[in-house]
Amino acid sequence: MADIPLTSELLSLIAERFKALAEPARLNILNALREDEKTVSQLMEETSLGQANVSKHLQLLHGLGFVDRRKEGLYVYYRLADPAVFQLCDIMCGRLVEEARERNELFSAR
Amino acid sequence: MADIPLTSELLSLIAERFKALAEPARLNILNALREDEKTVSQLMEETSLGQANVSKHLQLLHGLGFVDRRKEGLYVYYRLADPAVFQLCDIMCGRLVEEARERNELFSAR
DNA sequence: CAACTACATTACCATTCGGTTGCACATTAT
DNA sequence: ATAATGTGCAACCGAATGGTAATGTAGTTG
Numbered sequence: 222m223a224d225i226p227l228t229s230e231l232l233s234l235i236a237e238r239f240k241a242l243a244e245p246a247r248l249n250i251l252n253a254l255r256e257d258e259k260t261v262s263q264l265m266e267e268t269s270l271g272q273a274n275v276s277k278h279l280q281l282l283h284g285l286g287f288v289d290r291r292k293e294g295l296y297v298y299y300r301l302a303d304p305a306v307f308q309l310c311d312i313m314c315g316r317l318v319e320e321a322r323e324r325n326e327l328f329s330a331r
Numbered sequence: 332m333a334d335i336p337l338t339s340e341l342l343s344l345i346a347e348r349f350k351a352l353a354e355p356a357r358l359n360i361l362n363a364l365r366e367d368e369k370t371v372s373q374l375m376e377e378t379s380l381g382q383a384n385v386s387k388h389l390q391l392l393h394g395l396g397f398v399d400r401r402k403e404g405l406y407v408y409y410r411l412a413d414p415a416v417f418q419l420c421d422i423m424c425g426r427l428v429e430e431a432r433e434r435n436e437l438f439s440a441r
Numbered sequence: 442c443a444a445c446t447a448c449a450t451t452a453c454c455a456t457t458c459g460g461t462t463g464c465a466c467a468t469t470a471t
Numbered sequence: 472a473t474a475a476t477g478t479g480c481a482a483c484c485g486a487a488t489g490g491t492a493a494t495g496t497a498g499t500t501g
Contacts, residue, residue: 243350255431
């Protein structure tokens with residue numbers, strides 16, 4: 222983990238970032254943004270979440286630098302700012318995907 | 332993120348694993364286990380956490396497969412079971428470490 | 442101007458979660 | 472057997488968190 226002392230402050234900062242990804246709703250939003258930048262309304266449709274809910278999650282992700290925004294007229298477009306997110310998910314899946322694939326419980330027929 | 336459909340169930344499973352790392356106390360424990368396997372008592376000393384607290388965190392980490400245990404006499408030795416944890420932290424640090432290094436706020440003099 | 446739309450913000454509620462206390466269980470020592 | 476030690480576990484409490492409803496705000500349209 223680099224050659225840097227893991228002070229309790231640094232551990233808290235790392236934990237804070239993990240916490241942002243520790244929520245299905247936010248992972249869902251980030252995954253929707255993987256394809257393209259999207260407005261809050263579009264994200265509401267794709268994720269089936271309420272407006273205030275999506276907005277709140279986006280504020281959190283924006284505050285931590287996971288997403289950027291761009292206002293255009295009446296709409297606000299959000300886009301990924303940290304592609305490492307999916308690298309993290311891939312690693313996190315790892316054995317998870319293996320197990321799931323074997324059990325064939327979570328995926329549609331392939 | 333692999334070529335696998337991200338069902339809501341899978342998103343929940345991924346989020347659950349991120350949540351395990353979204354806590355300074357657990358990151359502290361995992362980091363202590365990086366050097367070597369250790370007993371609950373040793374982990375209590377290194378992390379300055381209460382006994383029941385350490386035990387509870389270890390149960391959670393064990394349930395998700397992040398750590399393994401080995402009972403020897405009166406002691407229980409815990410060890411890392413998923414080295415990917417630190418790979419995740421490294422990535423998660425990324426820009427975080429950069430920013431911190433520049434501000435020189437979080438690290439002792441180097 | 443007023444009406445409408447897209448989004449942000451606040452307040453509130455229900456749930457979750459980290460930490461502690463107390464107790465139970467297993468193992469070792471006397 | 473009794474005492475002492477290491478650990479697990481249930482119950483509880485206060486704080487944090489996700490979701491929602493209501494309200495505010497900026498920008499557009501008529």
